[in-house]
Amino acid sequence: MEFLQPLALFGLAGAAVPALLHLFQRRQPPTLPFPAVRYLMDAERRDSRRLRLRNLLLLVLRTVLIAALALAASRPVVPASFGAVHAPSAVAVVLDNSVSSGVMVDGRARFEALREVARAIGRRATPSDRLWRILADGIPERLTSAEWEPALDALAPVPARLDVGLAVRTAGALLRAEGLPAAVVVLSDLQESALTPASVDVPVVTLAPVRLPPNRGVAAAQVTPETWSPGGTIVVEVGGRDAPPAEVDLAVGGVTLARGLAGPGGSVVLGVDRIAPGWHAATVALAPDELRADDGFHAAVRGGVPAAASAVGAGEFVDAALATLVAAGRLRAGRGVVLGDRPDRGATIVLPPADPALVPAANQALAARGIRVRFGLPRSGEWAAASDLLPIEAVTVWRRHPLEGEGVTLATAGGEPWLVLAGDAVIVGSRLEDPWTDLPLRPAFIPFLDALVNRVGAGESWQVRAAPGEAVRLPGSGARLLLPGGAVPLGADGRIEAPREPGTYFVASPAGDTVGALLVNVDPRESDLAVASRALVRDRLSGATVVEDAAALVRAAFAVRRAEITTALLSLALILAVVELILATVGGLSRRREA
């Protein structure tokens, strides 16, 4: 109960007045002589019980009357929820149809149970309510109560991940603008990993977490090397929790080429001796479990022949590495790719000259070849090298020429371009020797050079990983994304929204050559079905109310209708006053008539 004028509650003290007056008057009655006391005693003997009851009733009536008036003055507001009637409310339902919601619990997908609750909310809603729905894609959608159920019928788990905290924050911001009593209803499997913190100023209510079954899923599949000539390996990492190890199959081009065994938290290396030259879609599949959507993983492998490479003025480390790679069969000796401090014809990897005086000449040569990248003035310092495409983790750069101009950055040093691809040339900002960088001294140097030379030798080749629907920027000269339904042109800067269906999607150049692959897979965190505890739910979701059953959740979703009962209290006071009047006077009159 709330009070619009709470100060008036002090008037309740007045309810004690009748009792106090009663006590006060009883204390000092005057004494008067009266001979007919025997009549009084006779009357008292006959009437005292009735009088006591009447006086008690009068006392109660007057006390309640004053209390009712004081309460009426305070303008109390009480919940007035009867049946399905509730106050107009704004309700945002965060319905989790992420990958994990497809897990089977007791023979039924968890999503189905969550959707049933969402349907119940729609049935309770009235046209006065404002309903919002937020799915795994995180996009809020306003629906009327009439649209609610049909829209739910069309839903199914999607290969997306729901950030519950983000969705709640979005819902909170929406509801704040509605200006109605609001609530955020979270219908989710409450994966612990999806429960990011959210602080909102509207009530959050959710169903109690349900324990989910053990699960395993393919978390990653790393193709090594990037170009198989003729064979290679795929390192498969398995995610999930509590599930036993299961068979892992690698299929390339629809043909299973390797098998292994791995469990949650483990990995398995699946090797393939030979594949045909060209791009191939690869699929890693785990034995089925209660959550099927994470049992497969899409990858791409490219088959090819080792590049022919030679070095001119690239330094002794490069010379030694090339010799090693040739000896190992990863490269061939030849001029297919030339590494040196001056750009050569054809595929080339250009290092800055050791003599700074020759840098301008090198820049002129680059420009003469039509390469719009040039070496800047040398800098000294200490920078960490980084690349998504090449194995140069923990490599330090001490000296480099900033790379100025246009090209595709393959690696950075201190956040600035360090390896830049421009056509069929790769310009490196540092010489690959001490004291420019410690890369030549590291074990990664040979694989780095292998990947770099074979990439340059094979022409443009890359792979980009994305989640379903994620906006990504595709590198290189790709012009079209090849989808099962046809090719989709890429934007000017290579940006595109990844397809919502997991899979391997190749990208073609304007000339029609396949230059890369977009690998769309579900978020590996979806495989971890550990659910949050109630305490964690409350902690992360703004003190959310966790209810046990759907009915309670549906009730909590809508605001309770509140009504001011001032009029009712005044009516009660009036009735009490009339009753008091009757009891105090009319009773006496009737007795007089009888007499």
Next chain:
Amino acid sequence: MAERLDLLDPYEVAQLGGIELTAQGVVEGFLAGLHRSPFRGFSVEFTEHRPYQAGDELRYLDWRVLARADRLAVKQFEAETNLRAMLVLDASRSMAWSGAPRRLSKHEYAQRLAASLAIVLLRQRDATGLIAFDEAVRAVVPARARSLQRWALLKALAGLEPGGGTAAEPALQRVTDLLRRRGLVIFISDLLFDQDLALRALLFLRHRGHQVLVFHVTDPAELELDGPPEVRYEDPETGRGIVVRPREFRGAYRDAVQRAIAGWRGACRRSGMTYLHVRTDTPFGHVLRQATERRARLG
């Protein structure tokens, strides 16, 4: 006399003088309104004729005078006294109470009523006496019909002061001892004592052949309860008290009073006694008239 005292407010009448004077005035007024003797005895003796007046009973018309003189004349008799009347007056403390400043107390009213009755009875040559009592018999004037009896009675009445408690039964037993010959007992009291005991004594008188006339004297304030919102009423005789709220208790009290009056009236009627309820604001003449009428009905 410009006004008949018997019809005036008793308080106003009492302001005119002492008991003797006012009682005399009351009786004069009362008798002036009557056309026959208020209390007839067992036999009468003719004294004179007087002209007939409208309202006179025809049986007293002297037909022989009418035949001889052709005029209407009524025979007048002088009662031959053999009625012995005893006024029994309650002089207890409760009788001293008055519910209003300008109203006679029950005692004062009873004094004047008794005096008036005594004068009327003595005028009829009835032997009239007085017994006053409270807890005990306080005064006794034996019944006589002599001329000085009037002064003896009035003196005794004037000298009465309200005393202590009320014990009607011993006083009435004493009355029976004093009234050896059958006669009329006029009992004047507020009847605020044990009804059963008092009735037993009155019945004893009745069984002895006395005619009993009971005047139940009440103050109007005793009939309708009034007062402060809450008050402790105390019996002046016993000191017993009760705390009541008059406004709430009024109805129940009225019922109790009416029940008591009805009880006395019924008991008296069943026993062949005459009961008269008298308020102290009732003019004496009205009371006397009521008394004579009741007596006439009873024969």
